[in-house]
Amino acid sequence: MAVLVIAEHDNASLNDATHKVVTAAAKFGGDVDILVAGEGAGDVAAAAAKVSGVRKVVHADGASVAKQLAEAMEALVVPMMSGYDAVFIPATTTGKNMAPRIAAKLDVMQLSDITDVIDTDTFERPIYAGNAILTVKSSDAKKVITVRGTAFEAAGEEGSASVETAEVPAGPFKSEFVSEQMVKSDRPELAGAKRVVSGGRALGSKEEFDRLIVPLADKLEAAVGASRAAVDAGYAPNDYQVGQTGKIVAPELYVAVGISGAIQHLAGMKDSKIIVAINKDEEAPIFQIADYGLVADLFNAVPELTGLIGKD
Incomplete structure (x- = not known):
């Protein structure tokens, strides 16, 4: 039994999502190989070879797969699947683009956004904005699976896999x-x-968003996120959006400022290790999942909190 993991990268560095997909693939069982498809991605292949639990890295280098477009990746991956029982792909924008085409060409059902591997045929995935977990069983001979990276720990970097080359389409x-x-x-x-x-x-x-959120993020050396309501109102750009229709995050610390906690937002951040909520409405749904909650006027509380960070 063998599993192929398609690496997520920018041709210069290996994305951490790949490490998490390797963990999911290891739970499936068998040998785990990583496919690094790109252009000038030799450093990525070398980094992939260091991921723990990987048997070998297949390095396909060429202009046709530089951006991992769906057609080119399908032409590369489908012939390789004769030697694999499953292909595991990060549930990123790139992964979600290529996976359906690969599944269609293999004439199998795609298993999307899985959060756990029960056995070689059975998987779990969230539905209803993460409020229910669906157990899915597939009898397909080949599995095409996208993995929600936030549900798995990242594999280590103690590996020493061999690197082989493959022709690009x-x-x-x-x-x-x-x-x-x-x-x-x-x-x-x-x-x-x-x-x-x-x-x-x-x-x-937007002015208050920049005045309050950005300095706090700077003090914490954190990324900046936003609810869909804040993005729709123009307070923050689209790529800041966290939630069901935005980005799924699971950081060690998530600070929610002035976010009520709509179900769509919670779906994107509820797996965070520690959740801190600041909201003047004590009935806000965000407090139901928060580890620490502060019922206060954010316009007073956030500057005070920002000023305290770094002090003894």
Whole structure:
């Protein structure tokens, strides 16, 4: 039995999501291999070889897979599946794009966003915004699985796997990469941050969001997040959104400021290790899952908290 894990990376560094998918693949059982498909991604392949529990790394290097578009990845992965029982893919934007095409070409059912592996045929995944857990059983000979990384611990880096090369598909393909605009920031990336400070609609304006949330995040060396209501109101950009229709996070510390705790938001952060909520409404749903709650006016409490951080 063998499992193929498709690495998440930017051609320069290996995303932590890959380590977590390796943990999920190990629970499936058998040998675990990592596919690093990209262009000029030699450093990524070397990093993948150090992930604990990995038998070997398959390095496919070429322009056609530089951005891991669905058509190119399907052409690469499907022929490889003759030697694997399952392919595990991070449930990221890139992973969610390629997985359905791979599953369709293999003529199997895709198992999406799993949070646990029971056995080689049985898995768990959240439904109803995370309020219920569905147990799914598949009899397909090949499994195509996307993994919610926040549900698994990251694999270590004590491995010494071998690295093999593979030919990339030549194309041409019907779709092609045109361009991208990347937001550059010195802050930790939201989905993988160890600390997150999020603001909600109660902040009232973008100016207040920036005045209160940003300094607190700076003090905590945290990523900045926001509720959908805050994003829709223009307080924060779309890539800050945490929740069912935003990013799923599970940091060591999550600070929710002025967020009432709508079910859609809770679905994106309730797996955080420690949740701190600041809200003047003591009946706010966020307090039901918070480890620490402060019922107070955020316009007074947040500056005071920010000022206290770092003092003895």
